[in-house]
Amino acid sequence: MISIAKPLMSEEEKQGVLEVLDSGMLAQGPKVKALEEAFADYCGVKHAVATSSGTTALHTALLAQGIGEGDEVITSPFTFISSANAILFTGAKPVFVDIDPVTFNVDAAQIEEAVTPRTKALMPIHLFGLTADMDPILALAEEHGLAVIEDACQAHGADYHGRRAGSFGSGCFSFYPTKNMTTGEGGIITTDDDAVAESCRTARQHGMRTRYYHEELGYNFRMTDIHAAIGLAQLQKLERFNEARIANARYLTEHLQGVITPTVPQGRRHVFHQYTIRVPDGKRDALAEHLKANAIGYGIYYPVPVHQQTLYVETLGYDLTLPEAERAADEVLSLPIHPALTRDDLDAIVSAVNRAVV
Ligand SMILES: Cc1ncc(COP(=O)(O)O)c(C=O)c1O
Numbered sequence: 481m482i483s484i485a486k487p488l489m490s491e492e493e494k495q496g497v498l499e500v501l502d503s504g505m506l507a508q509g510p511k512v513k514a515l516e517e518a519f520a521d522y523c524g525v526k527h528a529v530a531t532s533s534g535t536t537a538l539h540t541a542l543l544a545q546g547i548g549e550g551d552e553v554i555t556s557p558f559t560f561i562s563s564a565n566a567i568l569f570t571g572a573k574p575v576f577v578d579i580d581p582v583t584f585n586v587d588a589a590q591i592e593e594a595v596t597p598r599t600k601a602l603m604p605i606h607l608f609g610l611t612a613d614m615d616p617i618l619a620l621a622e623e624h625g626l627a628v629i630e631d632a633c634q635a636h637g638a639d640y641h642g643r644r645a646g647s648f649g650s651g652c653f654s655f656y657p658t659k660n661m662t663t664g665e666g667g668i669i670t671t672d673d674d675a676v677a678e679s680c681r682t683a684r685q686h687g688m689r690t691r692y693y694h695e696e697l698g699y700n701f702r703m704t705d706i707h708a709a710i711g712l713a714q715l716q717k718l719e720r721f722n723e724a725r726i727a728n729a730r731y732l733t734e735h736l737q738g739v740i741t742p743t744v745p746q747g748r749r750h751v752f753h754q755y756t757i758r759v760p761d762g763k764r765d766a767l768a769e770h771l772k773a774n775a776i777g778y779g780i781y782y783p784v785p786v787h788q789q790t791l792y793v794e795t796l797g798y799d800l801t802l803p804e805a806e807r808a809a810d811e812v813l814s815l816p817i818h819p820a821l822t823r824d825d826l827d828a829i830v831s832a833v834n835r836a837v838v
Contacts, residue, residue, distance in 0.1 A: 482828060484777035485658035486820045492716065496709030503705075511708035518715055519653075519668055522637070523646040527677035529669045530708060531684055534633040534654025536701035537667035538566035538603075541650040544669075544679035545627040547572050547600050554594050555603040555631075556586040556612075557785040558805040563605055563631045564786045568796075572600070576787045578802040582743050584608060584756065584812075587804070588616040595620070601627040606635035606645050608781075608814075609660070609725070609753035610744065614640045614648050621649070633667075636660045637722045639749035646670035650680075655711055660725065660753055661718045663711035666703050724819035725752040728826060732815065735830040739767075754781055755817035757833075764813055770836035771815075776829055779814040 500511060512530050520528035531537045547553060549571035555563055557576040564574040577594050580587040584607050591602065602621050604612035612630075621628045628649025632638070635645040636653055637660065645651060647670065653659075655666035669680050682689055687698030729752045733741045740758035744750045759767050764780075771778045785805040792798040815829055 481775045482777055482816050482821070482825050483818075484779045484814065484816050486818045487657040487662050488717070488721070488820055489710075490713075492713035493710045496713050497706055500705045500709045505705055507704055508702040509705040511705035511712060512703050515663075515703075515708040515711045515715070516668070518712065520670060522715065522718070523644045523651060523670045525647050525651070525670045526672045526674070527670070529671075529677055529680040529684060530703040531667040531669065531701045532703055533665050534652060534656065534667040535562040535566055536684075536699070537652040537654070537669045538563065538629070538631060538633075539569045540680050540683045540699075540701055541629050541652050541669045541676075542566060542570045542572070542601070543683045544650065544676045545601055545629065547627075550598060551600040552596060552598040553601045553603050553629075554591055554599060556605045556607070556805070557787045557800075557802050558584055558782065558808055559605045559607060559631065559786060560633070560782065561786055561789060561791075562633070563603065564792075567603070573598075574786070575599070576798075576800060576802060576805075578804045579808060580613070581804045581808065583610055583613070583745065584808060585610065585612040586617075588613045588620075591617065591620055595624050595626075599624065599626060601629050603629045603631055605631040606638055608742070608756050609635050609638055609751040610742075611635060611638050611640040611645050611748055613745075614643075618648060632670075634659065634753035635751060637718055637749070638751045641747045647672070650676055655707070655714075660721055660751055661711065661714035663703065663707040663714070666707045666711060721819045722751045725817050726750070728752070728817050728819075728821055729755050731826050732817070732830065735826075735834075737834045739833060752817050754779065754814040756781065756812050756814045758808075758811040759813055760811055762810075764811055767833065767836050768813060771832055774828070774832040776832050777816055780812065781814050782812075783809055785809050
């Protein structure tokens with residue numbers, strides 16, 4: 481079986497964890513601080529604030545912008561549910577704008593129509609390892625005085641015209657095991673803004689600036705040093721992992737036939753968290769069956785766009801048609817792309833897809 485994802489753990493991760501276990505400092509401590517400094521440096525920003533997950537990173541970053549009841553946040557419906565749910569957690573309303581069918585990211589040209597006096601932030605999602613089209617998004621944010629919160633949970637090391645994902649506003653990353661780097665569970669917020677970083681640190685730790693003095697409502701969204709030790713080792717290898725993903729993607733794109741392969745727009749570095757093809761004409765599910773029969777792992781990310789999820793339709797009363805997100809949900813299929821794939825694995829993937837489709 482060629483798996484769709486494979487976390488790569490070696491001696492460095494094991495040594496790091498053992499060091500923490502021996503130190504007796506298991507909760508948030510020096511390893512978390514070291515990971516924050518190294519990750520901020522990697523993204524080219526002043527601050528990083530580690531959290532317990534990508535979801536809590538998004539939630540915290542929204543809280544740090546003062547977003548809550550009565551506010552609206554514009555985002556993409558074609559994502560993992562966490563992006564939109566983080567907006568709900570604050571009491572604000574996710575407002576969905578359809579996607580660009582080529583990049584699967586929010587269509588920047590359609591955002592302005594969705595801006596209302598209640599809009600407080602734009603939350604582009606850098607899906608599959610490719611940044612959203614940030615220039616028009618930043619221009620709109622500037623014009624309307626909106627915060628920018630990047631869901632960079634799938635985009636560690638992605639670039640947009642020389643700038644790293646996570647350096648455009650508040651960047652929120654996930655370190656879930658399938659991601660380009662992992663801590664087990666974990667997340668991090670990146671920002672250049674001193675006040676935002678301070679608010680994130682406070683919200684992460686029960687609204688506490690001075691020990692046991694609580695000025696506002698906060699949470700326990702901390703990362704542990706055990707997780708951070710894994711992250712520090714993984715961060716050392718992230719560029720190697722990303723380059724391997726990019727090389728694997730190049731090979732697949734050169735050899736696959738009969739399917740629509742990913743496009744990388746000029747000036748962007750796609751780090752291929754997922755290698756997502758489109759299989760039009762209702763043939764996607766047959767390809768999935770064929771891959772399963774040939775022991776090739778695959779993923780359907782995502783079979784239902786957020787605005788059509790039961791929670792959103794039946795409980796929250798969303799009644800929207802967003803044709804490109806809905807078409808993508810019917811046509812996408814992600815193939816294995818992780819750094820542990822061998823040339824034989826890649827050839828097996830190519831051969832299975834080409835035999836099924838052509
Ligand atoms: C786009 C996106 N947003 C948010 C998340 C949430 O991250 P986590 O699973 O670490 O909470 C994920 C990760 O699965 C994701 O892919």
